[in-house]
Amino acid sequence: MKKENKKSVISKPITIESFFEERFISDVKTLIKEVQNNNGELPKKVIMIWSELQNEMGAAFGDRELERSISLLSYEIACLYRPEAKNNDHNNFLFVGWCRYAASFKHYKATFDLCLYAIDKELNDEVIAFWSNKAIELLIAELEDTYDSVNKETLIHQANLIIRRVSYKAPKLGLSYTFKLMQAPGVINNHDLKKLANNMTDELVEKIGGIRVLESIEPSGDRSVRVVCEKYEELVKNPVTLVRIGDLSIVEKTLNEEFPWFHQLTNKMISSLQLRLLGNGDFFIPPLLILGDAGIGKTSYSLRFSQLIDVPFRAISLAGKNDNRDLIGTSRGWGTGQPSMIISLINQHKVGNPIVLADEVDKCGGSDHNGRALDSLLTLFEPTSAKHFFDEYLCGRCDFSRVSWICTANSVKQIPTTLLSRLDVVTVDKPEFEHYPAIVNRSITSFFAENGIHSAHKPVLEEADWKWLQGYYTSPRITKKAVYKWLAYRLLSASNDMVH
16 A cells, blocks of 8 residues: 655644645544544444455555555445434544545545535635545546446536536636536536536636637538538537646656657757746647658657657658648548548547647648648648638638647758748757667567567567667667567567477
């Protein structure tokens, strides 16, 4: 079981209100003593199970399973005192105390009860906001883990109850929880939530961390077009979420470990995001051009960055691209018509601020007849025009102003100055010799992930292996191919040895 390092708030008498403090740590020994001093109301069987969980049986459980068992038992103990809690101060104290202990292990029912208690007793606004937020987060986590329709409805009902109660004191907070709940699996068709969402103004949607990305869809008499458009109707009715910036220290540390030769770019992007944290904290980076030789890891770096930030990502290769249909959508007259790649990405993840990688912009072609991709990028890079971008297939205006663009190129010679002036250009040099061990280790991790092989099968790199790999220290791409070849040989050799 994980131990918390924070000091328990025991220097002052423990009161009901103190249980609701964010930094409070439940003293379980005191709670057990309180129960035993009250004519031994806690059943002996419960004491026995509790002792087993904390002592002899603890080693048989993993930390996670042990915490789950303790939280379940703690909540069961709390429920013993629920019936008389309203009329008996001692039972009330024990009910809230045991709920608080269960909640410290992220028990959602206990957290739900504490949230309603804080609202009913009219505790201060900060306490209500803290516990209602925790309750909604845990309820959404439960929704993601359950496939039972009855249980889903119960959870949605509980969430709606919190939203209604909180909304009396803080309407914006209630709407924020509504918006969070709308993003959870299995609740998109909830009538009450839809009705509330439709009444939100765009300004309010933005304040609570969302954005409306699709204004409308033009009706069509073509059945095949209608089938495609139906997949996007939810974007017209409901807003989508905007990813907030998380712990940048972890992002920075990981990128510097895995891509040390990108150190300058990492510092630049982290600094840009730190500035945004001073504002609303939504993720966004201005249009960026990563300039460098082929094979140095520009695309891999961008993908890894998006994974660490937890933002949807899609790459589009512009090398030899003869038209801009991927960017603006295909006209409905074409048999293989589809909406733009950007609205498709947003619709897939229900996130309004993804990252799009425009790879090899210096090799982009095009014609006036089919539309130049570079001209469309000019529109998409400008926030004002991107906010009203027209999709040719949906025949509706889209708000792509929160999309972050990363472009890559080997040279700026073929890039029009009009486009170049809208990009923040960062040149990345080839990795030095000392950077390649990090490239080798990352390549090994990628190999096992791509092939679904458990890391326990990872072979040990001997000195002779390192010397062989050093012959391929010419670019990250070539090194990665060499690592894959080495791993395949070592793993298949080991497999054959086991067979024989």
